[in-house]
Amino acid sequence: MSTSLPVVNEPATGGCTDAPVLRERGQREVFCGLTGIVWLHRKMQDAFFLVVGSRTCAHLLQSAAGVMIFAEPRFATAILQDRDLAGMADCNAELDRVVAELLARRPEITTLFRVGACPSEVIKLDLHTAAQRLDRENFPRVRVLSYSGSGIETTFTQGEDQCLKAMVPHLPAATDGQRRLMVVGTLADVIEDQFSRLFSQLGIGPVSYFPARRASDLPPVGPGTQLLLAQPFVGETVRALQARGATLLQAPYPLGADGTTRWLAAAAAAWDVPAEHFRRVTEPAQTRAATALQRYRGALEGKRIFFFPDSQLELPLARFLSRECGMQLVEVGTPYLDRLLTESELALLPAGTMLSEGQDVEKQLARCEAQHPDLTVCGLGLANPLEARGLRTKWSIELVFSPIQGYDQAGDLAELFVRPLDRSARLTV
Amino acid sequence: MQLTLWTYEGPPHVGAMRIATSMRHVHYVLHAPQGDTYADLLFTMIERQDKRPPVTYTTFQARDLGGDTANIVTRAVQDAVDRFAPKALLVGESCTAELIQDNPGSLAMGMNLGLPIIPLELPSYSKKENWGAAETFYQLVRTLLLERSKAREPRPGRDGRRPRVNLLGGTILGFRCRDDIAEVTKLLASLGVDVHVSAPLGAEPDDLRRLPDADANVCLYPEIALTTCSWLQRTFDMPTISTVPIGVGATRDFIAEVGRVLAIDVSGVLGGETLGAASLGSSQSRMPWYSRSVDATYLTGKRVFIFGDGTHVVAAARIASEELGFKVVGLGTYSREMARDVKACAEKYGVTALITDDYLDVERTVAELQVELVLGTQMERHIAKRLGVPCSVISTPIHVQDVPARYSPQMGFEGANVIFDAWVHPLMMGLEEHLLQMFREDFEFGDGASPSHLHSVAPAKPEGPASAMVSESHGPAITPVVSEPAPVSVQSPTATTVAEASGAQHETPSVAPTWSVDGEKELSKIPFFVRGKARRNTEKYAAAQGIDVITTETLYEAKAHYGR
Numbered sequence: 001m002s003t004s005l006p007v008v009n010e011p012a013t014g015g016c017t018d019a020p021v022l023r024e025r026g027q028r029e030v031f032c033g034l035t036g037i038v039w040l041h042r043k044m045q046d047a048f049f050l051v052v053g054s055r056t057c058a059h060l061l062q063s064a065a066g067v068m069i070f071a072e073p074r075f076a077t078a079i080l081q082d083r084d085l086a087g088m089a090d091c092n093a094e095l096d097r098v099v100a101e102l103l104a105r106r107p108e109i110t111t112l113f114r115v116g117a118c119p120s121e122v123i124k125l126d127l128h129t130a131a132q133r134l135d136r137e138n139f140p141r142v143r144v145l146s147y148s149g150s151g152i153e154t155t156f157t158q159g160e161d162q163c164l165k166a167m168v169p170h171l172p173a174a175t176d177g178q179r180r181l182m183v184v185g186t187l188a189d190v191i192e193d194q195f196s197r198l199f200s201q202l203g204i205g206p207v208s209y210f211p212a213r214r215a216s217d218l219p220p221v222g223p224g225t226q227l228l229l230a231q232p233f234v235g236e237t238v239r240a241l242q243a244r245g246a247t248l249l250q251a252p253y254p255l256g257a258d259g260t261t262r263w264l265a266a267a268a269a270a271w272d273v274p275a276e277h278f279r280r281v282t283e284p285a286q287t288r289a290a291t292a293l294q295r296y297r298g299a300l301e302g303k304r305i306f307f308f309p310d311s312q313l314e315l316p317l318a319r320f321l322s323r324e325c326g327m328q329l330v331e332v333g334t335p336y337l338d339r340l341l342t343e344s345e346l347a348l349l350p351a352g353t354m355l356s357e358g359q360d361v362e363k364q365l366a367r368c369e370a371q372h373p374d375l376t377v378c379g380l381g382l383a384n385p386l387e388a389r390g391l392r393t394k395w396s397i398e399l400v401f402s403p404i405q406g407y408d409q410a411g412d413l414a415e416l417f418v419r420p421l422d423r424s425a426r427l428t429v
Numbered sequence: 430m431q432l433t434l435w436t437y438e439g440p441p442h443v444g445a446m447r448i449a450t451s452m453r454h455v456h457y458v459l460h461a462p463q464g465d466t467y468a469d470l471l472f473t474m475i476e477r478q479d480k481r482p483p484v485t486y487t488t489f490q491a492r493d494l495g496g497d498t499a500n501i502v503t504r505a506v507q508d509a510v511d512r513f514a515p516k517a518l519l520v521g522e523s524c525t526a527e528l529i530q531d532n533p534g535s536l537a538m539g540m541n542l543g544l545p546i547i548p549l550e551l552p553s554y555s556k557k558e559n560w561g562a563a564e565t566f567y568q569l570v571r572t573l574l575l576e577r578s579k580a581r582e583p584r585p586g587r588d589g590r591r592p593r594v595n596l597l598g599g600t601i602l603g604f605r606c607r608d609d610i611a612e613v614t615k616l617l618a619s620l621g622v623d624v625h626v627s628a629p630l631g632a633e634p635d636d637l638r639r640l641p642d643a644d645a646n647v648c649l650y651p652e653i654a655l656t657t658c659s660w661l662q663r664t665f666d667m668p669t670i671s672t673v674p675i676g677v678g679a680t681r682d683f684i685a686e687v688g689r690v691l692a693i694d695v696s697g698v699l700g701g702e703t704l705g706a707a708s709l710g711s712s713q714s715r716m717p718w719y720s721r722s723v724d725a726t727y728l729t730g731k732r733v734f735i736f737g738d739g740t741h742v743v744a745a746a747r748i749a750s751e752e753l754g755f756k757v758v759g760l761g762t763y764s765r766e767m768a769r770d771v772k773a774c775a776e777k778y779g780v781t782a783l784i785t786d787d788y789l790d791v792e793r794t795v796a797e798l799q800v801e802l803v804l805g806t807q808m809e810r811h812i813a814k815r816l817g818v819p820c821s822v823i824s825t826p827i828h829v830q831d832v833p834a835r836y837s838p839q840m841g842f843e844g845a846n847v848i849f850d851a852w853v854h855p856l857m858m859g860l861e862e863h864l865l866q867m868f869r870e871d872f873e874f875g876d877g878a879s880p881s882h883l884h885s886v887a888p889a890k891p892e893g894p895a896s897a898m899v900s901e902s903h904g905p906a907i908t909p910v911v912s913e914p915a916p917v918s919v920q921s922p923t924a925t926t927v928a929e930a931s932g933a934q935h936e937t938p939s940v941a942p943t944w945s946v947d948g949e950k951e952l953s954k955i956p957f958f959v960r961g962k963a964r965r966n967t968e969k970y971a972a973a974q975g976i977d978v979i980t981t982e983t984l985y986e987a988k989a990h991y992g993r
């Protein structure tokens with residue numbers, strides 16, 4: 001990036017808004033929404049996630065979490081067994097027992113999420129009604145909510161969307177019509193703090209984050225609430241918040257320097273922040289980000305990248321890598337394309353970008369191999385097999401777990417893509 | 430309903446995947462939702478496989494339910510057969526598909542695909558991974574040998590050829606199977622015995638058809654191969670060699686059993702093994718001599734707790750007790766299928782077997798037993814780390830670091846060498862232990878001193894549960910993106926409870942005696958790695974004697990009472 005600052009309202013050069021999308025409905029190689037628990041339980045330290053599912057669900061969670069990280073996590077699985085499947089009444093009583101046991105052992109828990117999985121969905125175990133009853137019994141000490149993270153209804157990051165959506169009805173109503181900013185989607189605490197400083201310098205406020213660090217800190221919502229999205233997978237949450245009067249600010253996601261500027265600018269526009277003031281506040285951070293990015297751009301410029309659908313971050317990442325790092329997009333796959341959430345990103349993608357939605361993994365692998373990109377972003381199951389075929393890969397899950405948003409992480413984000421290339425350049429064996 | 434935090438075993442279809450992935454030219458169509466594809470990473474990340482597991486998932490979605498999920502199955506089966514051209518096809522379902530009852534197995538059978546189809550019914554809501562693997566292997570062998578099993582062929586004689594056996598039970602994601610097979614093959618070669626087929630690891634369907642042409646089956650891992658071995662014995666009159674050659678004693682027994690079953694002379698090899706002799710040449714393994722070497726004296730009576738699958742626990746108990754001179758203070762397994770064997774083994778060592786798949790039970794037991802070494806799975810490694818006890822991993826479930834690049838079998842004579850190193854390495858060396866005791870005032874020894882041969886970080890807290898003399902110089906977690914947080918999670922009340930129990934500051938909370946200043950000072954002169962035990966014993970002693978204040982005297986009285 002040059003040292004000149006991006007012009008925020010520059011019209012997109014072409015864009016992909018109306019570009020054709022390859023839609024596929026074959027075998028998918030994507031985690032289910034339960035995976036979101038791995039970061040949500042870290043983010044909301046007073047919440048507990050109880051999955052009602054099978055041994056498979058428990059095994060998925062521990063495999064995705066990096067296997068048995070430590071002691072007692074704030075999530076668990078109530079594993080359905082033969083005798084539970086025999087009669088429904090039993091199931092609810094059993095669950096009540098399990099919940100009571102949990103709450104007694106974990107007095108610090110203020111919010112309990114009962115998370116539906118495929119088996120509980122298929123047998124139509126009504127977690128929602130049961131959660132409402134438990135909520136009545138336990139509130140205010142503990143709020144009991146439910147959502148589905150099942151693989152038949154959600155992919156990977158959609159679990160977070162479902163979780164947040166379940167909280168929406170419980171957000172306090174902001175009836176005063178006051179203008180307030182709500183940042184939606186999990187951010188690392190350190191990044192939240194960086195953004196909070198910027199918002200306050202810009203004179204934007206009050207600002208709340210959803211989810212907050214404590215599940216019991218529910219941000220108010222109402223007419224006047226402006227939604228700025230930190231993650232591109234919170235579509236249903238946004239629609240639920242809109243139904244409560246909130247307004248969505250259209251913006252790309254805060255990945256990269258330009259992305260972050262445009263993201264902040266969307267809020268600044270809603271708060272009528274004078275352009276000069278906006279420039280003054282963001283300029284130092286923009287310059288820092290530009291310097292950091294400069295270091296990595298050379299390694300990425302002109303390199304060809306292929307995205308398998310996984311975390312839903314594919315579009316914003318592709319936009320960042322093409323616009324700010326000079327990479328060429330071979331194919332950008334995404335589990336699903338939510339136009340409400342991706343409008344601004346699509347407009348910023350180079351015209352003619354090959355977009356695909358859904359998956360037919362064997363066909364996509366064939367396309368990928370035929371194209372032989374310099375770098376492939378994919379899930380953990382595919383990475384080593386692709387490496388063995390001579391492709392360099394980047395695990396998409398790492399991008400969900402790492403702090404990558406904002407100016408001061410723009411360089412780190414680029415570096416994540418440089419590393420596999422750098423590594424392969426070093427190795428002689 | 431069973432509340433589970435971490436599980437020792439995956440669901441049974443993961444066991445089936447292990448069989449399919451271990452073999453060549455076998456494909457598995459699994460009727461399952463998309464999230465179940467996570468299982469691929471077990472193979473590509475933990476085992477670092479360079480190919481995807483040969484598994485096609487139907488990845489049906491909610492909107493397909495009530496519609497034609499059966500159609501999705503037949504399409505997936507047809508695609509898989511066209512694309513991968515397997516020589517045998519496993520067809521089954523995961524927990525969710527089991528509920529919608531599409532019967533993918535019979536659907537595939539009805540498609541006249543012209544290849545052996547093995548429909549798998551693996552009850553997800555009652556069975557687990559190892560059972561699933563065993564059942565899948567058995568069904569696969571049975572289907573491929575269907576014709577031959579009906580033919581009732583007479584057992585062929587050896588007709589002057591060398592004796593040959595099948596090695597059954599090795600799988601991907603098993604514990605060191607790759608190297609065990611190589612080691613046992615070498616061992617058998619030294620006896621003049623050939624390996625006819627090794628399966629499932631490394632075999633293809635045609636190899637399974639040849640199984641009955643061997644003279645016997647070696648049941649390497651009963652968890653996986655016992656059902657198949659029994660069937661082959663019943664159906665083809667093939668004897669089973671069932672000694673698992675882990676440890677020097679068991680390896681010698683294995684050789685003897687091979688000799689007996691195959692009616693061959695093994696005295697050449699066995700004769701080189703001198704029982705009870707103290708010299709380097711008394712065994713093909715260095716373990717007997719190393720164990721008798723004077724520096725190993727400090728291993729005597731170390732309190733060890735053993736937990737894992739059945740095979741490795743039973744073997745480890747014998748090695749620990751008879752070959753290293755440890756004291757087995759507890760053992761157990763998560764494998765209900767192996768509970769009988771493990772209970773019998775426990776009885777032999779005068780302890781009660783812990784049969785559980787709840788790792789909190791295991792953690793409680795380890796804390797209560799005041800063990801000095803834990804031999805377990807990756808779960809126990811974490812437990813031991815939290816409690817500050819050394820640990821060596823001996824069994825599945827495994828982690829990327831349990832699939833080492835170097836040759837490191839558990840079986841045979843070389844396996845015994847590997848085990849000696851792996852179990853002794855985490856412990857404090859003998860003379861070092863003495864030096865630390867004598868000169869513990871030396872500022873460099875401090876409380877944080879780790880075994881000097883381990884370049885691990887010195888523990889932060891001297892006596893707390895996190896004080897680890899544990900080697901933590903291992904590689905990354907399987908998904909290294911999640912770094913391991915600090916060993917003790919203070920947010921967890923259970924963790925704290927267990928930690929306290931292990932520190933045992935309050936073993937008898939009602940009459941907890943207090944420490945006098947001089948008593949406390951004397952206690953602090955005891956090296957950190959035995960101090961916790963000294964504290965516990967003294968408090969227990971004081972409580973029993975009705976002593977309220979513990980003085981230096983009390984400390985030494987307790988020492989005299991309990992011995993080391």
Ligand code: SF4
Nearest residue numbers: 032057117118151464
């Ligand atoms: S896809 Fe369904 S059954 Fe599989 S782990 Fe996810 S929720 Fe559980």
